[in-house]
Amino acid sequence: MALIKREKLQCCPWSRLELVVDLYLDTLLFTVEITVPIFVIVFLGAFLRRIGFINENFIEISSRLVFNVTLPALLFISIIKLDLSQVFDPRQLLYSVLATLLVFFSLWFLSGAMVARGDQRGVFVQGSFRSNLGITGLALSANMYGEPGLAMASLLMATLTPLYNVLSVFALMAANRRGERIDWRGIGLGIVRNPLILSIALAVVLAHIKVELPAVLLKTGSYFSAMTLPLALLGIGGTLSLKALGKASSLSLWTAILKLVMVPLLLTLGALALGFRGEALGIMFLMFASPTAAVSFVMSRAMGGDSELAASIILITTLGSLLSISVGIFLLRLLQLA
Numbered sequence: 001m002a003l004i005k006r007e008k009l010q011c012c013p014w015s016r017l018e019l020v021v022d023l024y025l026d027t028l029l030f031t032v033e034i035t036v037p038i039f040v041i042v043f044l045g046a047f048l049r050r051i052g053f054i055n056e057n058f059i060e061i062s063s064r065l066v067f068n069v070t071l072p073a074l075l076f077i078s079i080i081k082l083d084l085s086q087v088f089d090p091r092q093l094l095y096s097v098l099a100t101l102l103v104f105f106s107l108w109f110l111s112g113a114m115v116a117r118g119d120q121r122g123v124f125v126q127g128s129f130r131s132n133l134g135i136t137g138l139a140l141s142a143n144m145y146g147e148p149g150l151a152m153a154s155l156l157m158a159t160l161t162p163l164y165n166v167l168s169v170f171a172l173m174a175a176n177r178r179g180e181r182i183d184w185r186g187i188g189l190g191i192v193r194n195p196l197i198l199s200i201a202l203a204v205v206l207a208h209i210k211v212e213l214p215a216v217l218l219k220t221g222s223y224f225s226a227m228t229l230p231l232a233l234l235g236i237g238g239t240l241s242l243k244a245l246g247k248a249s250s251l252s253l254w255t256a257i258l259k260l261v262m263v264p265l266l267l268t269l270g271a272l273a274l275g276f277r278g279e280a281l282g283i284m285f286l287m288f289a290s291p292t293a294a295v296s297f298v299m300s301r302a303m304g305g306d307s308e309l310a311a312s313i314i315l316i317t318t319l320g321s322l323l324s325i326s327v328g329i330f331l332l333r334l335l336q337l338a
Contacts (some may be wrong), residue, residue, distance in 0.1 A: 006068030031330045032146060034143045038136070039232055039322045045237020059238045066232045071134060072199035073224035075157075078142075078150040079203035080213065087152040091157045092280045096287075099267045100160060103129050104167050107258070111175075115251065122175035123296075123305040124251060126168045127313035128258040131156040131290040133164075135232045140286040140325065142229070145279050153283050158200040161285070162191045168296065172303040230234065239294055240315050252312040255292075259317050260324040264289035268328070272337065282329075289325050291317035 048054045081086075107125045115121040131137055134157060141153035169187055191197060203227035206213075268285045276284065292314050300310035 004241065004242060027333045031326050034329055035322060035326045038229075038233060039141050041233040042237040042240075042318065044232035046240045047237075048234070049238040049240075054238050056236070062203050062231050063235050064198070065233065066228055067101075068195050069250055070224045070228040070281040072195045072230065073221045074138075074150075074195060074228040075154045076199040076203040077218065077221045077225050078147055079154055080207050080211075081218070082148060082151045084204065084207050085264060087148055088155060089152070089280050092152075092276065092284065093156065093267060095271060095274060095276070095297075096156055096160060096284060097163060098169075099270060100129065100163055103263055103267065104171075109172065114254070117306070118140060118176050119304060120175075120251060120306045120309055122168075122172035122303075123300045123313070124255055125171040125175070126227055126300070126305075127255045127292045127297045127317070129263065130164050130168060130293045130296050131259075131287055132236075132293040133160060133290065134293075135229070136290040136321070138231065139229045140290070141283050144282060144329070145288065149279060150281055152279065153237075153287060156160060156283065156287055159198055161194070161197065163283055164293075165191060169303070172299060172305050176207045176304045181314055211242060222248065236318070240318060241311060242315075249309065249312070251315055255313045256316040256320055258321050259313075260289065261291055264324075264328065268332075272295055277337055279338070282332060285328055285338065287327070289321065289328055291321040 045054070049059075073169050104125070111121045111124050133153075136148060137151050137157065142150040145152070165187060230268055264285060267288050268281070271284055294314055297307060297310040297314055299305070301307040328331050329338075
């Protein structure tokens with residue numbers, strides 16, 4: 001096959017054009033296979049909510065089930081079955097942390113010039129940097145790279161989630177300047193007790209000491225794991241409100257542009273400059289390019305931020321990410337970088 005392609009390249013311009021078109025179509029098909037199934041389930045959730053097939057109670061219960069049971073099982077199973085040396089990349093984790101800090105403080109200073117209202121400033125910053133790592137990021141990583149990709153993305157999520165929580169609280173509290181003390185102890189306890197963090201930490205320890213679990217436990221865990229992404233994606237779709245789209249402001253659109261285009265573009269270029277390639281680069285792109293996390297709405301409402309702005313940011317970034325992530329994957333694959 002390689003010989004045939006080489007002969008085509010040496011033959012004539014039409015043969016070279018044919019190869020370029022073939023590569024383009026193959027890459028496009030790969031991109032569609034990665035992104036479309038995920039967003040079909042998200043939009044199905046929105047449709048089912050609209051026709052009354054699922055309701056707020058279903059979404060609340062299923063979200064608790066995913067967060068406390070099935071997603072921890074998915075993360076645990078994905079990590080413990082693999083050789084950690086194949087997916088643990090300290091350079092990737094360090095870069096992701098430093099890049100997140102750089103983006104956050106850049107956005108914080110930018111927001112001082114762009115956003116006049118205090119209750120919108122923190123929401124703008126959080127919406128621009130906080131990705132939906134636990135659902136969209138993991139689902140895309142699993143679709144693109146299989147179980148090794150899911151395990152690598154899980155380690156990245158475990159590293160970034162505590163940082164996201166601390167930075168989000170700082171942004172929302174500092175922007176509002178209501179004089180309240182930040183409960184750092186409560187934040188720390190919340191991180192330590194987080195079921196996702198606990199499951200990943202336990203899996204890393206057991207995988208490191210090479211503990212083999214009984215097949216029956218792995219099989220049971222795999223049943224829970226299989227429930228996770230469909231249930232979680234339906235829940236995301238069910239929470240999308242088209243009313244929020246009608247209330248979208250120019251600030252919502254600027255936030256979406258930063259979240260879906262500028263931040264992932266700059267961080268991916270930075271990773272390229274540092275020599276990241278292949279799976280490590282692809283997963284960082286997917287995690288950084290994922291839409292704004294739904295939890296940002298909950299935090300904004302609880303901490304005095306503009307919850308309508310937060311809702312519109314989540315909706316716009318979720319809808320827009322279908323295009324932006326597809327374009328990003330397409331370019332990375334076309335250039336054979338990831």
